[in-house]
Amino acid sequence: MITALAGGVGAARMLRGLVRAAPPGSVTAIVNTGDDTVLHGLHVSPDLDTVAYTLAGWSDDRRGWGLAGETWTTMEQLERLGGLTWFRLGDRDLATHLYRSQRLAEGATLSEVTSELVSSMAVPATLLPMSDDPVRTRMTLADGTDVAFQQYFVALGHAVAVAAVHFDGADVARPAPGVLAAIADADRIVVCPSNPVVSIGPILAVPGVRAALAARREDTVSVSPLVGGAALKGPADRLLRELGHDATGAGIASLYRDIAATLVIDDVDAADAPAVTAAGLRCIVAPTVMHDVDAATALARVVLDAG
Amino acid sequence: MITALAGGVGAARMLRGLVRAAPPGSVTAIVNTGDDTVLHGLHVSPDLDTVAYTLAGWSDDRRGWGLAGETWTTMEQLERLGGLTWFRLGDRDLATHLYRSQRLAEGATLSEVTSELVSSMAVPATLLPMSDDPVRTRMTLADGTDVAFQQYFVALGHAVAVAAVHFDGADVARPAPGVLAAIADADRIVVCPSNPVVSIGPILAVPGVRAALAARREDTVSVSPLVGGAALKGPADRLLRELGHDATGAGIASLYRDIAATLVIDDVDAADAPAVTAAGLRCIVAPTVMHDVDAATALARVVLDAG
Numbered sequence: 001m002i003t004a005l006a007g008g009v010g011a012a013r014m015l016r017g018l019v020r021a022a023p024p025g026s027v028t029a030i031v032n033t034g035d036d037t038v039l040h041g042l043h044v045s046p047d048l049d050t051v052a053y054t055l056a057g058w059s060d061d062r063r064g065w066g067l068a069g070e071t072w073t074t075m076e077q078l079e080r081l082g083g084l085t086w087f088r089l090g091d092r093d094l095a096t097h098l099y100r101s102q103r104l105a106e107g108a109t110l111s112e113v114t115s116e117l118v119s120s121m122a123v124p125a126t127l128l129p130m131s132d133d134p135v136r137t138r139m140t141l142a143d144g145t146d147v148a149f150q151q152y153f154v155a156l157g158h159a160v161a162v163a164a165v166h167f168d169g170a171d172v173a174r175p176a177p178g179v180l181a182a183i184a185d186a187d188r189i190v191v192c193p194s195n196p197v198v199s200i201g202p203i204l205a206v207p208g209v210r211a212a213l214a215a216r217r218e219d220t221v222s223v224s225p226l227v228g229g230a231a232l233k234g235p236a237d238r239l240l241r242e243l244g245h246d247a248t249g250a251g252i253a254s255l256y257r258d259i260a261a262t263l264v265i266d267d268v269d270a271a272d273a274p275a276v277t278a279a280g281l282r283c284i285v286a287p288t289v290m291h292d293v294d295a296a297t298a299l300a301r302v303v304l305d306a307g
Numbered sequence: 308m309i310t311a312l313a314g315g316v317g318a319a320r321m322l323r324g325l326v327r328a329a330p331p332g333s334v335t336a337i338v339n340t341g342d343d344t345v346l347h348g349l350h351v352s353p354d355l356d357t358v359a360y361t362l363a364g365w366s367d368d369r370r371g372w373g374l375a376g377e378t379w380t381t382m383e384q385l386e387r388l389g390g391l392t393w394f395r396l397g398d399r400d401l402a403t404h405l406y407r408s409q410r411l412a413e414g415a416t417l418s419e420v421t422s423e424l425v426s427s428m429a430v431p432a433t434l435l436p437m438s439d440d441p442v443r444t445r446m447t448l449a450d451g452t453d454v455a456f457q458q459y460f461v462a463l464g465h466a467v468a469v470a471a472v473h474f475d476g477a478d479v480a481r482p483a484p485g486v487l488a489a490i491a492d493a494d495r496i497v498v499c500p501s502n503p504v505v506s507i508g509p510i511l512a513v514p515g516v517r518a519a520l521a522a523r524r525e526d527t528v529s530v531s532p533l534v535g536g537a538a539l540k541g542p543a544d545r546l547l548r549e550l551g552h553d554a555t556g557a558g559i560a561s562l563y564r565d566i567a568a569t570l571v572i573d574d575v576d577a578a579d580a581p582a583v584t585a586a587g588l589r590c591i592v593a594p595t596v597m598h599d600v601d602a603a604t605a606l607a608r609v610v611l612d613a614g
Binding site: 038039040041042043071073074075077078080081082083084091092094095096097098099101102104105116117120121 | 345346347348349350378380381382384385387388389390391398399401402403404405406408409411412423424427428
């Protein structure tokens with residue numbers, strides 16, 4: 001059994017490799033829900049959806065988010081009505097949010113809804129939200145204003161300096177059913193190449209998760225989201241520096257040292273290996289850029305064979 | 308100034324005639340919100356939308372509801388996901404519900420949202436929800452089960468016998484801003500040819516509305532929704548009989564006798580005229596079937612010239 005901690009696009013690609021490299025039905029992903037937001041009355045879970053769409057083979061890999069063959073009829077009409085359109089919800093994607101919002105209103109948990117969606121989409125993995133309780137990532141910007149994650153990430157295009165990140169509700173959130181068991185029982189735990197601060201950070205902030213992972217440190221392999229000191233997508237590198245970390249393999253190692261005994265860094269960052277080792281982690285140097293499914297599968301094999 | 312009490316399709320057609328027959332900007336509609344429902348987290352106001360779409364020239368007159376040129380991408384995908392699709396929401400129509408739900412979540416009243424939508428759609432009339440407070444029409448079926456209006460009307464296709472109708476929340480609802488003034492200040496009040504029980508009934512159930520109308524009885528003209536004892540659309544005739552009323556001009560007259568001094572009945576029901584008069588209303592016999600805008604305008608002229 002393989003358990004992965006997952007954010008959005010980077011994690012989805014890693015998972016696409018893992019489900020190919022591992023035995024059928026053996027992969028479970030614990031997915032960040034700190035990015036979740038309610039828009040137009042709809043509960044949107046961006047990371048859960050990105051992972052599900054990608055594993056179902058429904059994603060638009062060229063655009064990097066959302067569904068292939070997507071149309072935008074509702075958004076175009078909403079624009080005509082003068083509504084909020086900075087967060088683009090495609091016509092097909094909307095169905096997921098309608099389904100989730102209806103089921104949550106009926107009293108289902110986010111775990112239950114996720115399980116139903118995963119089943120309808122024939123996703124070849126188990127997806128667990130990190131928590132069924134609301135945890136909301138918020139950013140304190142350098143100018144002191146406090147904004148919700150999607151405001152920072154989408155509306156502001158993450159083009160602003162961040163002074164602090166916090167996870168509203170994390171102090172009282174409980175791990176979703178199955179999360180702690182998936183960590184305790186896994187043969188291999190993988191920290192996907194997601195943003196350590198705003199994708200993996202919220203998962204670790206759910207009480208009990210960090211301790212459960214620490215107990216499995218020897219079997220946990222983390223994959224750096226940085227290549228040559230930069231994030232392939234998103235603001236991970238800048239965010240790390242703004243919050244006082246190094247945007248290097250050593251910086252990632254110091255963030256994960258209590259939960260992972262191993263860190264995979266990219267070939268181009270091979271020079272970081274001694275610093276990773278000095279931080280107390282085994283370091284594996286391998287190609288980490290997942291151009292396609294084969295590259296993702298090769299990286300997954302490295303992760304599964306590690307240690 | 309003309310003020311109309313309005314349900315859905317029949318009222319929308321009457322209003323399309325009234326805005327042509329009356330001076331520009333003089334028509335206000337007080338619209339039933341007892342049919343409103345929350346589906347998939349979205350606040351849907353079917354009668355407000357039908358009236359707005361029709362007056363904006365956006366409606367699909369052939370289908371009888373919704374928007375012209377509508378597409379169904381989201382519903383098709385929702386079906387694939389195993390979601391609720393008995394209440395069909397088109398891709399363009401969805402934008403209205405997204406807009407409304409977002410603004411209500413931001414703290415706007417239904418009146419404010421309606422005014423914004425009417426302005427974006429360039430609707431040539433003032434639309435007032437009957438109340439900003441929730442009033443929900445519910446039906447007790449002959450077998451004793453209690454269902455929400457849309458469950459009865461759409462999911463069950465109104466093909467079940469009804470024992471009683473009630474308006475949850477009506478006892479504590481307040482008329483929306485402008486409603487009582489629109490009644491008090493109108494030169495002519497029109498009760499549109501809508502279902503007396505489930506379209507006009509909820510409006511009259513809002514405390515203060517019936518008394519305000521009674522004070523204007525002499526200037527109020529009602530239009531029967533029945534032609535030859537049958538509703539042109541929907542279950543009005545059967546519902547009237549099930550609840551112990553006559554599905555005739557006289558039956559309508561007895562329901563409206565305290566609020567309207569005049570009732571317009573269709574040519575084919577001319578034989579009902581003496582019974583309407585006997586019930587205490589002036590009776591006007593005229594063509595009431597609004598095949599097209601010209602027919603609606605002609606009927607509007609009859610209503611405006613009455614008394």
